[in-house]
Amino acid sequence: QVQLVESGGGLVQPGGSLRLSCAASGITLDYYPIAWFRQAPGKEREGVSCISSSDGSRYYVDSVKGRFTISRDNAKNTVYLQMNSLKPEDTGVYYCAVQTVVFRRCVPFVSEYDVWGQGTEVTVST
Numbered sequence: 001q002v003q004l005v006e007s008g009g010g011l012v013q014p015g016g017s018l019r020l021s022c023a024a025s026g027i028t029l030d031y032y033p034i035a036w037f038r039q040a041p042g043k044e045r046e047g048v049s050c051i052s053s054s055d056g057s058r059y060y061v062d063s064v065k066g067r068f069t070i071s072r073d074n075a076k077n078t079v080y081l082q083m084n085s086l087k088p089e090d091t092g093v094y095y096c097a098v099q100t101v102v103f104r105r106c107v108p109f110v111s112e113y114d115v116w117g118q119g120t121e122v123t124v125s126t
Contacts, residue, residue, distance in 0.1 A: 002026040002115045004096050009120030012086055016124070020081040022096030022117060030074045033099040033106035035113060036081045038122070040092035047108025048094070049081060054103045061108065063089070086124045093119040 008020040020036070035050035049070040050059045058070055069082040079096060097113035099106070 002098070002100070004098060004115060004117035006094065006096050006117040006120040009094060009122045011123045011125065013126055014087055014124055016086050017082070017084045018086065018122060020083065020094055020096075020120060020122075022079045022081075024077045024079075024098070027077075027098060027100070027115070028074075029072060029077050029079060029098065031102045033101070033104050033112075034070075034072065034079045035097050035099075035106055035108060036070065036079075037095045037097060037108075037110065037113075038090075038092040039095070039119075040089075043092075045095070045110050047110070050106035050108055051079065052105040054105050057105060059106060059108055083122070086122075088124045091122060091124050093121050095119045 003025045005023045036048045037045050039045040051070050067085045071080045097116045099113050
């Protein structure tokens with residue numbers, strides 16, 4: 001059974017940093033596209049970042065470029081999202097998701113991912 005478990009969320013002041021983790025079991029993340037999504041209150045879930053399994057390419061939504069970094073530790077079977085210079089508009093529940101098709105380029109669309117974690121809440125506020 002494939003499981004993803006996110007951690008690392010919390011309350012942080014604007015300008016601060018957090019590192020989210022997504023630990024996987026039942027699947028080798030290196031083979032599959034992995035994405036981070038977020039959902040703010042009253043808004044649709046949006047793709048924040050993803051990392052491809054085919055060529056390691058990365059995607060970032062424009063609003064986080066230069067501030068967020070996605071990475072993968074194959075030895076720990078874990079994907080990270082380093083979030084710096086956080087803004088109040090980064091507030092939301094962050095989910096990691098995997099597309100269980102090997103060696104694909106990642107895309108930031110909810111419908112493409114079939115295994116999801118439970119989410120971790122990020123609040124950026126004074």
